[in-house]
Amino acid sequence: MEQIAENLQKIKLQLLDNVKLVAVSKVKPNEDIMAAYHAGQRLFGENYVQELVQKYEQLPKDIQWHFIGHLQTNKVKYIIPFVSCIQSIDTPKLLAEVNRLAAKHNRTVDVLLQFHIAEESSKFGFSMQEVQDMFRAQAPEAFDSVRICGVMGMGTFTEDMTQVRREFKTLHSYFDELKRSFFAQADYFKEISMGMTDDYLTAQQEGSTMVRIGSAIFGKRIYNKQ
Numbered sequence: 001m002e003q004i005a006e007n008l009q010k011i012k013l014q015l016l017d018n019v020k021l022v023a024v025s026k027v028k029p030n031e032d033i034m035a036a037y038h039a040g041q042r043l044f045g046e047n048y049v050q051e052l053v054q055k056y057e058q059l060p061k062d063i064q065w066h067f068i069g070h071l072q073t074n075k076v077k078y079i080i081p082f083v084s085c086i087q088s089i090d091t092p093k094l095l096a097e098v099n100r101l102a103a104k105h106n107r108t109v110d111v112l113l114q115f116h117i118a119e120e121s122s123k124f125g126f127s128m129q130e131v132q133d134m135f136r137a138q139a140p141e142a143f144d145s146v147r148i149c150g151v152m153g154m155g156t157f158t159e160d161m162t163q164v165r166r167e168f169k170t171l172h173s174y175f176d177e178l179k180r181s182f183f184a185q186a187d188y189f190k191e192i193s194m195g196m197t198d199d200y201l202t203a204q205q206e207g208s209t210m211v212r213i214g215s216a217i218f219g220k221r222i223y224n225k226q
């Protein structure tokens, strides 16, 4: 448990002041989350709907939960009452459904647009063309129960940091282009969520405002449902 506090401390010392740390606690038990909580961490990321709902119910209510995994439209209803940000919006249909259910719950929910920047075909996410088409069909303001706060992406799982850096640069350029075309007046459109355990320093150098770190805080995940 002390190890978790120590890991957090070490990572925070490496992060610039404007970079938020999402502690990715998927598949980790509540006691690990509480160790991070007692070390001051309040922002956590989860990938699985059922697991997130359970943790939300059992853990302190001042935790901000970010959903970062692939989200099916028929599961939005379980997390919409409490989730603080959905980082993994990857289709127009999902954005519309999150907007619809947020309105129903009288909430405004923060979201990020997930882009496919990695070489692996398994990773979810929009292409730039898809997002441009979506907002040309329906302006971002039409989604009035969400705040579209920026972009999210995952680099390729590789040792080749040159490639990962290139992918992060691409995500940054998508952010800039969207900001210019659709969000120039929206001061909340400011987040670039990129960087995980193996690449967060590279991501920070490329302008990340939010890193999502699991293993470096909580240790290796023993099993992985994905």
Ligand SMILES: *Cc1c(COP(=O)(O)O)cnc(C)c1O
Residues within 6 Å of the ligand: 024, 026, 047, 068, 069, 154, 196, 197, 198, 212, 213, 214, 215, 216
């Ligand atoms: C699991 C996961 C992370 C954290 O991964 P680590 O390599 O353990 O830091 C970050 N982002 C997403 C989308 C994830 O699924």
